[in-house]
Amino acid sequence: MTFQSKVLKMHPATLVLASFLLVISAGTILLMLPVSTHDGHIPFIDALFTATSAVCVTGLVVVDTGSYYTLFGQCVILALIQIGGLGLMTISVALFQWLGRSVSFRHRMAMQDLFAHTPREDIFVLVKSIILFTLAAESVGAIFLTLHWMNEYSIKEALYMGLFHSVSAFCNAGFALFSDSMVRYSDSIILNSTICFLIVLGGIGFPVLYDIQIWSAGRKGARGRLSIQSKTVLLTTVVLILFGAIMFAFLEQSGENLQTSLVHRILSPLFQSITCRTAGFNTVDIGSLKDATLTMMIFLMFFGASPGSCGGGVKTTTLALLLAFTIGRIKKRRRVNMFKKSIPNETVTRSVSLVLVSLVVIGVALFLLLIGDAVGGHETGGSNGAFLSYLFETVSAFGTVGLSMGITADLTTWGKIIIILMMVVGRVGVLTFSYIIVGSVATKGFEYSEENLMIG
Secondary structure, eight states, X not given: OOHHHHHHTSOHHHHHHHHHHHHHHHHHHHHTSGGGBSSSOOOHHHHHHHHHXXXXXXXXXXXXXXXXXXXXXHHHHHHHHHHHHHOHHHHHHHHHXXXXXXXXXXXXXXXXXXXXXXXXXXXXXXXXXXXXXXXXXXXXXXXXXHHHHTTTSOHHHHHHHHHHHHHHHHTTOOOOSSTTTTGXXXXXXXXXXXXXXXXXXXXXXXHHHHHHHHHHHTGGXXXXXXXXXXXXXXXXXXXXXXXXHHHHHHHTTTSGGGSSOHHHHHHHHHHHHHHTTTTXXXXXXXXXXXXXXXXXXXXXXXXXXXXXXXXXXXXXXXXXXXXHHHHHHHTTOSSEEETTEEEOHHHXXXXXXXXXXXXXXXXXXXXXXXXXXXXXXXXXXXXXXXHHHHHHHHHHHHTTOOOOSSOGGGOOHHHHHHHHHHHHHHXXXXXXXXXXXXXXXXXXXXXXXXXOOOOO
16 A cells, blocks of 8 residues: 555544644754754754644744744744644645645545534635635734834844744744743734734634635625624634733732733733733733733633634633533523524534543643652742643643743753643644544444432
């Protein structure tokens, strides 16, 4: 059996994972080239960590991106971010279509799983729209960010920085060329608003953006008929952004991070609330935040962005579905209803399973990190303690967020490996991994006589 035939027979979930691992491997090799770093050398684990973080659009870094890597190394990272944000499958399908080549059924199914909540015939039209919209959004973002940096740098430097951070923001990667991320620009209205806008666009989900495009154009009488997917994503996104911003402002009102200008007190809570949705930029020192604020941010990072987007987490639709499921059970309803539509029971079951499995994965990873810390004989985590620091780091990696309390660079090799695995699992998806391991076909199993069990 040839390699090509093996690829064509892969399950779509396996194909997606293989594509990510392929790009990560290539990125690791490129970052290890002498031309990629100013020192001419980087440890393998650090190159692997950076490549994984870029492809999984996470943003966690063990070395400073702006000072450690050369222009070539930074361009490699930028390319990995772009490929990771769109997905190698999306780019390959678009390239095949452009060249007039046929696309295999497996590739079509992979695209269906990634970007469509229901079967659709126009999957190639959707992929084309994704590519064009991404390029347009990143170009507009780059223009505004270039205008911001033109006052500090030359036109070429400002253009490069605008492009780099625009791609990083839209892909929800969180990579910055400054050692303090965006803390130095916490009062800049144009930078904060541009990056926030790009993060929301990149994290809202390509199916929703495409649905909005169809709705706004009013094609085939579609105006006013947004899908349940789009309505749920839009409502949940707005609620989470407002909730995060209000809670951040309330919890940090007496802290040092909001004791500045009025613009800062408005922009910082909003920016941090949006960036928790898997973006990774920050305009305040994360390590100096209060425990209650960090806990709230962990909640936002866990649920993350929306399905079919550049972001990670268990997704906004899962949170909305769990809330609807809980309310429905309290009201003694058999079915879960949203926007006057009934959600399939299988979807509800999958959402519950997704959250439970995700919590178990995070718990195991956290436990392994703490074991490595204890065996290593040192305590990491600063004033908030190792537990909260590692929990924050683990959820940030799983949600492909990239925020950190400052312990990433101090991770041991063991810790870096665990975080690498968490980033891959978080980007590819827990359910995708479950399909790869146990398969997607449910077995009938045995059925016995029923007997009740006390719960709660």
